[in-house]
Amino acid sequence: MPLKPASAAPHPTAWRLFLIFSRIGLTSFGGGLSGWLLREFVQDRHWISEEEFLNGLSLAQALPGVNVKNMAIWIGYRLAGARGAVAGFSGIIVPPAIFIVLLGILFASLARYPLSNIALAGAAAAAIGLSASMAIVAARRVPRRLIPLLIMVSTFVMVGLLHWPLVWVVLAEAAVSIAVEYRRLKSE
Template identity: 75%
Template sequence: MPVDAPRPSAWRLLLIFSRIGLTSFGGGLSGWLLREFVQDRNWLSEEEFLNGLALSQALPGVNVKNMAIWIGFKLAGPAGAIAGFMGIIVPPAFIIVLMAVAFSKLTDYPLTSIALAGAAAAAIGLSASMAITAARRVPRRAFPLLCLAATFLAVGIFHWPLLWVVLGAGALSVAVEYRRLSSGEGI
């Protein structure tokens, strides 16, 4: 966080995460978080955000929930982590229950399918934006590209179990990166 930027309160984080959770859904939430905390508010650097995103994706559970907890903790400590979790989960969960009741009444109308298709397209666009931002920052080295290709082949072509491929490739990647960093290369 920039030195001169005021630290947000847990209450402010709760309101921000609630707004994000209530106004977006699907895979595009990471894009909203990037825009909100890095681009608009300058509370996190792009590198910090991408490191947090990588950690959130590596941990079990929902990526966006993990990211909200990480951002909240990074910006406002334990109270911020609780605010991030509560803001991204509770208000949307309440709305989902209400929408499920209403949606069961609207499934007969064609406009419902059109609206959902439009929302899906927006979520795909936000996910693509996030992927492009992350791809621009990834160093172009042979080993990460080799891991990418090997993972694609193992899961996409050979249909090996995702869990074992990710665990194996992840462990190998961490070991190689640890060795590279501890040798002083690329620090």
């Protein structure tokens, strides 16, 4: 069941969501889309709260498939029901896919020029900055309790430094997180 947006801003229609997701998909190069989604729906439009967004991001990352596609479906459904979910999915996938095919054709013809490599390096740097920004926002929201901080640090160490398989780390950390939170809520 879709929830009301977090502010008094006009209720988004499925068409408007399609256009927003299309713009985001067409203007974000090299990743970092979660940062764009945060800015668009939480910071600029105030349609969902930061906490809701981070909960949705956690869910999107836990589900199979591309995280941004999952987020687009989740945000779309949250704001406009089933039509919003279809609009979010279609907007984030279809126009960028068409553009990527056209861009691939163009880059194939320009690959021999050094400027094309410089442009790709710049896009990659921007994507890293957006991803780092999103990580900082998420880290700020981690409850300042010992167990969540330990889980966050251990996940970074296991995946980032030890290069353990992401799937197994996430499954193990999720089980620990759920058990700890269940126990904490039960004791309240």
